[in-house]
Each structure stands twice: as structure tokens, then as C-alpha cells.
Amino acid sequence: MAIIQFHKYQGTGNDFVMIDNCDNAFDKDDLDLVSKLCDRRFGIGADGVILIEPAEDVDFNMIYFNPDGSQSLCGNGSRCAVMFAKHLGLIQNETTFRAIDGIHEAKISGDQVSLLMHDVLDFEQIGDDFLIDTGSPHYLKYVTSTDDIDPLEEGRKVRYSERFAAEGVNVNFLEQINDGALKIRTYERGVEGETYSCGTGCTAAALSLGLKSSVNEVALKAIGGDLRVSFTKDGETFRNIYLIGPAKKVFAGEFGI
Numbered sequence: 001m002a003i004i005q006f007h008k009y010q011g012t013g014n015d016f017v018m019i020d021n022c023d024n025a026f027d028k029d030d031l032d033l034v035s036k037l038c039d040r041r042f043g044i045g046a047d048g049v050i051l052i053e054p055a056e057d058v059d060f061n062m063i064y065f066n067p068d069g070s071q072s073l074c075g076n077g078s079r080c081a082v083m084f085a086k087h088l089g090l091i092q093n094e095t096t097f098r099a100i101d102g103i104h105e106a107k108i109s110g111d112q113v114s115l116l117m118h119d120v121l122d123f124e125q126i127g128d129d130f131l132i133d134t135g136s137p138h139y140l141k142y143v144t145s146t147d148d149i150d151p152l153e154e155g156r157k158v159r160y161s162e163r164f165a166a167e168g169v170n171v172n173f174l175e176q177i178n179d180g181a182l183k184i185r186t187y188e189r190g191v192e193g194e195t196y197s198c199g200t201g202c203t204a205a206a207l208s209l210g211l212k213s214s215v216n217e218v219a220l221k222a223i224g225g226d227l228r229v230s231f232t233k234d235g236e237t238f239r240n241i242y243l244i245g246p247a248k249k250v251f252a253g254e255f256g257i
Helices: 031-038 075-087 151-159 199-212
Strands: 003-011 014-020 048-053 060-065 094-099 102-109 112-116 124-126 129-133 137-142 170-178 181-188 193-195 217-222 225-234 237-246 248-256
Touching: 003 075, 014 075, 031 048, 048 075, 060 075, 075 094, 075 102, 075 112, 075 199, 075 237, 075 248, 129 199, 137 151, 137 199, 151 170, 151 181, 151 193, 170 199, 181 199, 199 217, 199 225, 199 237
Parallel strands: 014 048, 060 094, 137 170, 181 217
Antiparallel strands: 003 014, 003 248, 048 060, 094 102, 102 112, 112 237, 124 129, 129 137, 170 181, 181 193, 217 225, 225 237
């Protein structure tokens, strides 16, 4: 039996199986294994699997898999990857690393990781809703109360609609608490269910509030905890976008395959 050494990290309840793949021993084509690791009954249990790999031009490469084996940018996963890279001794408190959408920068302060996201140059308004891509596409829907909606039922209506069924879309339900704060619930593609938090979703949600008002920092309350997003708005373009929040190790172990 082969043994996989893993670490479990979470960022506001968004949890990940982290694997040091600097020896390239993990088979990235084995998507069944990815799904098995994420399985909460027969595996370790996670919203995704993250591999840390060596790189020549940056501190490390981050490879992120959803439970269904698809790949995308994961904001909370990126923040956890930064904290894991520090644990591995690859970085100190500042880093430059590569994700699926390109190079990112991040800083660590205590248990908080500030992740610099890519500029967002465009968006689409669909009635009162927004479609914003922050490394992953997000459909943002403002509701009166996030407690009164069923994110599975309502999220699937959008995710599997004619427009989005093929490639999928994340669906975020937003309740405005005050001028600079939102409650958020997320239906996440790839997971195909509700997650306790979503970093790229919180980023997109903050930018949508920036489109509706003059704020440049938004507090977000997800089921799993609180995040902040700060940004600079230039017309309808967003730059200097930072996703800020905790990233913590939960436990480490071995998994037999």
C-alpha cells in the first residue's frame, strides 16, 4: 500500500488537503484519487486538494483541484497554500507564487494572509445581478435575507441554466448588512454544493458592492467566518485587490492508497 503524507488546512471553513509535491510523486492525472481524498465519508474530507510544487521563477507553484477533478483558482485555497509553504520552509512572511491564473503575491501576519488578486477589468450586469470573474466566474445575486434562501436549490438553477451548464459558474447570494458589509452564502461549482466560504466569491461580492457604491473595502460574513476585501476602483476597473483572512492548520496524517 502506498502512503500519502498530507496536511489539512482551513480558511474560514473552506478546507483543503495539502500535499507537499516537491518530489512530483503525486499523480496529477489520477482524478479519482483527488475525489477520494475529498470524500468526507470514505476519504479525508475537503473542498479541494492542493499540491505545492517547486518553481524556478517564483517561490512555488500551487496546483488546485476541485473534488470533481477540475482545476480553477481558489482564493481561500491560495491563502492556505501560502501558510503551508511557510510551514514547509519555502517562504517566510512574503511570497510570490503561481496559480492556474498566473502569478500572485501574498503576505502573512500572524494567522492572517493577504492575497493580491488579479485586476478585474470588466463585468456583466444581468438585471439586478452581476457576473464577475475573479479567477473563477461568479454569479452574484442580492437577496433580502441569506437565511431564507436554499443555496442548493437556487444555486443549481443558475449553475445548470442553459447559459452556464457546460462550463459551470459559482453562485453567491448576498445580503447587505450596511454600507460596507455583506453576508454571503455560496454554491460552488466543482464541489456542486454549498461551501462554508469562498475566497474568489467573497472578492467578487466585494467588487459588486463597489459597483453599487463608493466603498473601497468590504467586510464579508460567510458561514465559516469573516474575510475582508480591499481594492482601488478606477471607473469600472478594479486594481490592488486584496483578499484578507485567516488560514490555519487543522491536522496532519497519512492516507493509504
